Amino acid sequence: MGKYLETRDLSFYYGSLPAVRRVNFGIERGAFVGVLGPNGSGKSTLLSLLAGLLEPAQGKVYLEEKDLLKLPRKTRAKKIGMVFQNFPDQLELPCHEIVMMGRFPHWRRWQKESLRDYQVVNRAMQQTATLHLAEQPFAQLSGGEKQRVMIARALAQEPELLLLDEPTSHLDILYQIEIMSILAQLREQGITILCVLHDPNLAAQFCNQALLMKEGKIFAFGKIEEVMKISVLSELFGVEFLEETHPYTLRPFFIPLSISTPYKHPLKVHLICGGGSGKPLLRLLLQKGIEVSVGVVNQLDADEEAARKLNLEVVTEKPFSSIQKENLEKAERIAMQKDYVIIAPTFWGEGNLANLEIALSLQEKGKKVLLFEKCLDSKFDFTGGKARQYLEALCKRGALVFKSPTSLLDYLDEDVATPKRTTMPSESAQSAESEAK
């Protein structure tokens, strides 16, 4: 059986500019789809095609398996409610009359407003908190108030399918949440909703599916939990995100961090850490644009969580387990691709000691190892001295010891500026090394 709403090879051009390119997707009745994508990616054009306001250059839109453009105009107007950006916002009509316009498709010629029409308008204005604006001229409302009145008008239409283009764009945060909650309730009543949004969090919290667009094409489409991932969103928007899970809804939410640039620093490092010891360093390394891999760390460890949320390459081991051979080999392979191995001042136990064995092995293969004075403090060693022996062996064989993350970062910068330095410890590092001894 076909879907409630479906597009097949849908394309649209403005002159020679392809705005929507061979878009294929289908949604079930009652879906609540968030349409997201960068500016100019074709979201509004797609919505206009779905509303039948634009005629596709190629392909078709099907509503309940029928060619949308072949449905009588009045049938379309009854079924599809729209809240678009380009409403005439200087109308002097009182708001209740604007909302009543939503009833037009249900009227016969010369029909007057019925009691039911007034009831539906009243309910729509209650739902959108616009009842107190009923007598006010539309033109005199604020942007957010106008937006809510236009949503009320669409609700008064009692549509099956609601298409909204950035319905939250002029709303303060309270009304953003309120409007999204109203839409979620409408969905529970069986209305199918497609809604262009700029905020991934509104989509992640309220929608059940996401349609991501880039350059007129579908970039990703599916359930929120399948599609809304930092790797996908970062690539779509060119912004780094941190992902958290909402403690109550268990839906993901995203914190934009910075504009994603390809790692701009020429050096790459592998970080051995654990228990949160790597976090301060991770932040500094990433701020400099240095590519970082992490491991081996136990799943659910604070550093593992940070690396995962930052979408870094990370080698993990099961929680509370000693590191398995295949994970050690994987970490070694990854670290071999890097310029340095950095050891954070973490606690050492029998479970993670093997990370120091890899560091020694990597050093033997010519990899440069950097660590911190604090690493040599025996209070971090819960292996009866084995960890300290490994760390001292690393130092004897040329590992550089630093007082602080910033001095290590300075060293990396010097190293880039003076290529020969990579084989010769810097003065600051040497002095730290001798102090440590």
Ligand SMILES: Nc1ncnc2c1ncn2[C@@H]1O[C@H](COP(=O)(O)OP(=O)(O)OP(=O)(O)O)[C@@H](O)[C@H]1O
């Ligand atoms: N009326 C028009 N005439 C010519 N080009 C247009 C027109 N409307 C949109 N475009 C172009 O078509 C492309 C897609 O625009 P569209 O408005 O569909 O994107 P969008 O994803 O909704 O953008 P935004 O997030 O900025 O609202 C853009 O390159 C835009 O410049």
